[in-house]
Amino acid sequence: MFEQILFYWFTAVLLLAAIGVVVVRNPVYSALSLILAFFTMTALWLLMEAEFLAIALILVYVGAVMVLFLFIIMMLDLKIVEREGFIRYLPIGLGVAGMVALEMIMVLQRSNFDSERYLAAESPADFNNAEALGELLYTHYLYPFEIAAVVLLVAVIAAILLTLRKRVATDQPAKTQDIEQQVRVKREDRVRLVKMKSE
Amino acid sequence: MAAFEIARPEIFLLAALCVVLLLDLFLGKESRVITYLAAQASLLTTILLVYSSFFNRPDKTVGLDGMYMVDEMAGVLKIAILLVSILAFACARKYLRDQDMWRGEFFVLGMTAILGMLIMVSGYHLLVLYLGLELLSLSLYALVAMRRDDAQATEAAIKYFVLGAVASGFLLYGMSMLYGISGSLELNTIREYFTNQPDIATNLPLMFALTFIVAGLAFKLGVVPFHMWLPDVYQGTPTAVTLFLSSAPKIAVFALVVRLMAEALEPAQSAWSQMLILLALLSIGLGNVLALAQNNLKRLFAYSAISHMGFMLMGIVMNTHVGHSAAMFYILLYAMMSAGAFAMLILLGRKGYEVAQLEDLKGLSSRHPWFALMFLLMLFSMAGIPPTAGFYAKFAVIEAVVQAKFVWAAVFMVVMSVVGAFYYLRIIKVMYFDKPNDQPPIEADMDIRVLVSANGLLMILLGVFPGVLMSICDLALIASRL
Numbered sequence: 001m002f003e004q005i006l007f008y009w010f011t012a013v014l015l016l017a018a019i020g021v022v023v024v025r026n027p028v029y030s031a032l033s034l035i036l037a038f039f040t041m042t043a044l045w046l047l048m049e050a051e052f053l054a055i056a057l058i059l060v061y062v063g064a065v066m067v068l069f070l071f072i073i074m075m076l077d078l079k080i081v082e083r084e085g086f087i088r089y090l091p092i093g094l095g096v097a098g099m100v101a102l103e104m105i106m107v108l109q110r111s112n113f114d115s116e117r118y119l120a121a122e123s124p125a126d127f128n129n130a131e132a133l134g135e136l137l138y139t140h141y142l143y144p145f146e147i148a149a150v151v152l153l154v155a156v157i158a159a160i161l162l163t164l165r166k167r168v169a170t171d172q173p174a175k176t177q178d179i180e181q182q183v184r185v186k187r188e189d190r191v192r193l194v195k196m197k198s199e
Numbered sequence: 200m201a202a203f204e205i206a207r208p209e210i211f212l213l214a215a216l217c218v219v220l221l222l223d224l225f226l227g228k229e230s231r232v233i234t235y236l237a238a239q240a241s242l243l244t245t246i247l248l249v250y251s252s253f254f255n256r257p258d259k260t261v262g263l264d265g266m267y268m269v270d271e272m273a274g275v276l277k278i279a280i281l282l283v284s285i286l287a288f289a290c291a292r293k294y295l296r297d298q299d300m301w302r303g304e305f306f307v308l309g310m311t312a313i314l315g316m317l318i319m320v321s322g323y324h325l326l327v328l329y330l331g332l333e334l335l336s337l338s339l340y341a342l343v344a345m346r347r348d349d350a351q352a353t354e355a356a357i358k359y360f361v362l363g364a365v366a367s368g369f370l371l372y373g374m375s376m377l378y379g380i381s382g383s384l385e386l387n388t389i390r391e392y393f394t395n396q397p398d399i400a401t402n403l404p405l406m407f408a409l410t411f412i413v414a415g416l417a418f419k420l421g422v423v424p425f426h427m428w429l430p431d432v433y434q435g436t437p438t439a440v441t442l443f444l445s446s447a448p449k450i451a452v453f454a455l456v457v458r459l460m461a462e463a464l465e466p467a468q469s470a471w472s473q474m475l476i477l478l479a480l481l482s483i484g485l486g487n488v489l490a491l492a493q494n495n496l497k498r499l500f501a502y503s504a505i506s507h508m509g510f511m512l513m514g515i516v517m518n519t520h521v522g523h524s525a526a527m528f529y530i531l532l533y534a535m536m537s538a539g540a541f542a543m544l545i546l547l548g549r550k551g552y553e554v555a556q557l558e559d560l561k562g563l564s565s566r567h568p569w570f571a572l573m574f575l576l577m578l579f580s581m582a583g584i585p586p587t588a589g590f591y592a593k594f595a596v597i598e599a600v601v602q603a604k605f606v607w608a609a610v611f612m613v614v615m616s617v618v619g620a621f622y623y624l625r626i627i628k629v630m631y632f633d634k635p636n637d638q639p640p641i642e643a644d645m646d647i648r649v650l651v652s653a654n655g656l657l658m659i660l661l662g663v664f665p666g667v668l669m670s671i672c673d674l675a676l677i678a679s680r681l
Contacts, residue, residue: 158341
């Protein structure tokens with residue numbers, strides 16, 4: 001009973017936070033709502049006894065990705081844009097969304113799925129989440145795991161391809177060290193002694 | 200680790216692309232041709248690896264815990280993808296140099312895209328199929344955005360990325376539903392599950408899942424009404440990327456459709472065939488009609504791609520052996536024609552100048568009679584005029600449609616092909632009967648000249664002897680039990 005109350009509470013917060021991400025105008029608030037959504041999601045995973053995933057979500061997404069995201073938003077100093085036609089299209093949008101949601105609710109009922117099959121077996125108290133996950137990931141699912149790694153490689157290459165700019169004059173990538181120049185530097189190039197009156 | 204030996208071509212290609220990526224770092228602009236040669240050499244080696252392991256097996260072999268399928272259909276499609284990609288890379292060498300975009304990343308991202316396609320063709324597990332598709336799409340998004348200071352290219356890239364992400368979401372949602380219903384991600388198990396279901400035609404959650412999957416696939420194929428992105432992306436993208444994007448990935452998506460629809464969801468055929476027939480006929484109609492109004496060659500070929508995909512889909516939808524082999528023949532030929540047509544545009548371009556508008560082709564026959572003839576053969580083939588191969592491809596699909604007792608659909612397809620012939624003939628008219636404005640010479644190396652000529656000649660050779668390619672498709676599909 002208590003678990004159910006927790007579940008519904010966290011689900012409600014999660015949904016509100018998710019809506020907030022899209023609806024809120026200020027990008028910083030939007031990012032903060034996303035962090036809230038991740039936190040509530042973690043709570044749901046903890047309820048499902050998926051402790052490792054929950055911790056990974058906090059560490060990776062909240063701790064690293066979202067902090068970086070906030071930095072970027074603040075660095076870019078985004079202007080808050082007025083949304084044109086938001087109110088005007090709202091009735092149609094809500095109507096369509098409501099229809100789709102209604103249809104989905106009608107189709108996706110529990111009776112339509114053989115849900116007994118998916119109930120996880122009761123696991124013992126000292127059940128090791130990370131171990132089970134690791135075992136699956138590195139044996140049975142190794143092939144898709146490797147493909148996912150290649151997808152990340154592509155993301156890195158694409159990011160560099162699309163953002164690295166070259167200086168037109170020197171044809172060198174921007175901001176590189178020229179080690180030869182560094183080594184050759186003499187004291188006279190950098191240090192200038194100035195005589196000043198002591199005060 | 201011995202189990203991984205089954206995926207030899209993919210593993211080799213991954214290793215090779217990492218080597219090419221690192222090699223390129225040490226090369227300057229002048230010696231970048233080494234990157235290009237290394238990429239081509241690894242593609243050729245991959246072909247050999249596919250050829251050595253995918254054929255002459257007694258039966259379909261599944262490996263890597265049911266995730267990797269080795270059958271002859273996969274072998275033929277993989278070799279076709281690799282061959283078309285070799286043509287695409289060869290043309291890209293000239294184009295990238297001419298347009299001052301000569302960078303090694305094109306080849307690396309091209310190779311990751313090819314890796315994604317190979318994974319898709321052999322995928323026998325929803326997760327693997329999806330990841331392969333994502334690998335392909337992500338590489339293509341980056342390639343489309345490569346000319347990042349050009350407003351049109353950026354627009355194309357953003358459109359492609361946003362719509363592509365939505366389509367991937369649809370596909371993934373549909374797949375998750377399928378998992379929810381059948382309890383498995385493996386295509387074999389999904390098929391077994393649905394075979395044992397008594398009332399498949401009225402299974403509401405299945406219809407729900409199918410709707411999402413069909414929408415996702417239709418976007419990736421670019422069929423009506425999910426075609427909006429295609430003309431803008433084709434037009435805005437650098438031509439070398441358009442060539443690549445319009446040819447090899449279509450073969451991979453063909454494999455995806457066959458694996459998902461004709462293999463895993465074969466028992467639910469009555470449910471998906473209606474959806475796909477509607478999409479296919481709409482594409483054939485709308486694609487041909489809208490192409491009539493285009494003056495930009497890349498947009499024109501985009502609309503023609505929409506109608507060609509419709510034709511190919513009609514072959515799959517019939518879900519007979521004849522239909523499948525007609526569709527396979529069609530997609531292989533289409534990849535060749537599309538690659539050939541864009542290769543021709545690249546061949547006629549030169550430093551700082553691109554052939555994009557219809558009038559750029561004015562009087563091509565008096566300037567370069569041989570290449571005008573080759574282009575004529577490709578366009579005849581696209582229009583489906585005998586004795587070119589395109590005629591036989593269309594004929595085979597229509598024959599399969601008639602055999603499946605869809606005579607009205609066949610009549611519609613024939614009528615629309617006649618409408619479509621108009622805009623191909625218009626290009627030919629401009630090439631042969633209009634006076635040229637200027638006399639620019641062709642500045643191209645021997646390799647691209649030979650490849651384009653070979654492509655044009657193949658159109659006529661395959662038209663006279665279609666049995667060569669058709670029997671390959673036929674035998675491969677028999678061995679794959681389709």
